[in-house]
Amino acid sequence: MYSLSKSARVSRSRLRIAVPVVLLFTAACASTPPIPSASLQAAQQSIANAERVEAGTHAPAQLGEARNKLSAAQRAVDEEKMIVAGWLADEARADAELAVATTSAAKANAVNADMKRSTATLVEEMQRKTGDSR
Amino acid sequence: MNTHYSMIAAAVAAALALGCASTPKQPAGSEQVRAKLTALQNDPALATQAPVATKDAELAVKQAEIAQPDVALAAHRVYIADRKVDTAKAQAETKMAEMQRTALNKQSEKARLDARTREADLAKSDALVARAEAAEQKVAVTQARSDADAALLAANASRQEAEDLQRQLEVLQAKPTDRGLVLTLGDTLFATGKSELKSGATVNLDRLGDFLSEYPDRTAAIEGFTDSIGSEESNQSLSERRADSVKRYLVARGVKSDRLRSTGRGENAPVADNESPSGRQQNRRVEVIISQANGAGGGK
Structure with missing residues (x-):
């Protein structure tokens, strides 16, 4: 031990501090959340369903709105904002499912309105015919 | 002593810190979402129509209501809950429309049935009207036919009558002239210079009487004529008396006397010359002028 110079002794002690610090940083970088693939996939499927x-x-x-949110989610992934990306993807899916439900309601109401119209026409024609026959 | 004091101070500070902190606030927007969900759950028409989606929305709203220091996460949860409530409502409306459709289907069916029944009724009544009209027409046709038959019978009858008349006139040898039908009775009816009808010479007069009886609307003018032998006065008188004899004979045969007029014309209106015996014989005559069917002629 007395054989090492003073400078050698200082370098070794710095190294003992430096290595753990480097390890600490590596650990910090490795804790970035993963890409929210499940949410993104679900959102894409919901949008495809809505288009269908x-x-x-x-x-x-x-x-x-659903499409916009999905694009924003993908941009967030690019920026490695994974948690926000996950939220945006979930919101895109909720928008797409609302679009589907709204469409079903609109179509159902249209069918009913059509039926009401044709019944009314039938009744009107009937009354007209009776009127003519008198 | 110093350590105790710092421990107490720290505890008080901690307590104060806890006490000053306000009760956890519900995230912004979560009250509105809750209100939307409650409205849906209280709507009698929609409340039970989409149970799964409504439950899902309820869970999302509960999560959105949890106090959350991460403002972005809180906003995200409120957003999700809001969309889920809207989705549940839309699904409920779809379900309700589908249930209404059953009733609408029934109404449409009833309207169609009514329309068909109405058309059938109209067709039936049209058919009845048509049948009634056809029956009327039939009656009219039958009537027309029997009218035609009657007309035909009548025509035949008049033709028959006309033929009978024609035959009688031919037998009578009455000649149609503009004065009417002229029947000329020759002087064989009378003895020379006399005005009494000779018996057995009255065949034509009988026929004339029958004719006048059969055609009661006819009248007759009886005119006596002589030849030119003798005086005008005696000829005039003879011709009058002869015409009168004929009239009396016809009246005796049943002809009403007001239908007959007798006149003497004496030597007048010869039909042949008086120079020859045959001419003079022709002039010695009685003419009976029978009126036309409409009363025209038959003397003035």
């Missing part, structure tokens, strides 16, 4: 039921015609606002 023609949500673009009956609920264009909600479908547009």
